[in-house]
Amino acid sequence: MNSYHIKILIKIALVASAFVLFYFFVQAPRSAKLKYLAAQLRSLQEQIQQIESVVAQGRTLQEGVKLFQQSRKNIDSKFPAKEEEGLKGLSDLAHRFDMEITSFKSTPRALFLLPNHEKVEIEGKACHVVYVSVEMKGTYGQLIQYIQSLKESLPAYVSVEKLRIIRDGTSSDRLSIFIDFNLYLLS
8 A cells, every 4th residue: 555545544534533523522412402402392382282272261371371380290299309209108008008018129210211212301300210019918908999099199100010919818808919010200
């Protein structure tokens, strides 16, 4: 290879390096910012549509804003920032219905990812998930009340992923209950 070929290879390497640097330091951050702004725009448009739908029902704009703020407050209360709040709620709820917890295990919080491995963000807050496994003892009635109360009174959004019930003997109405939950957080 002569010096002419080496100069051409060096120029190609410099152009390729400049392209890579431009992509990583300019283009990638810009597209991430655009995705964030697009998500915020969609969120604002949804909020405006909710308020407009209330106003279209014959209510005032102030009533629409008030109803919207109340619904936001309800949603925000279902996504605590601290996992301890949701975990304590699961335990407190079981005790409220006189259920005996025999085992309570949780994993550290992890980012909640979509199937395409994209993280979920709501208004700039990342969604996390905590996997919880609970073993408890109680009756069918207590279990039904417990599961119904998860949606109504738990200060977190939770999904029941697995439920296994085993009767504790032939004459007893006591059950061994095994529940796996996903507890969702925003922070």
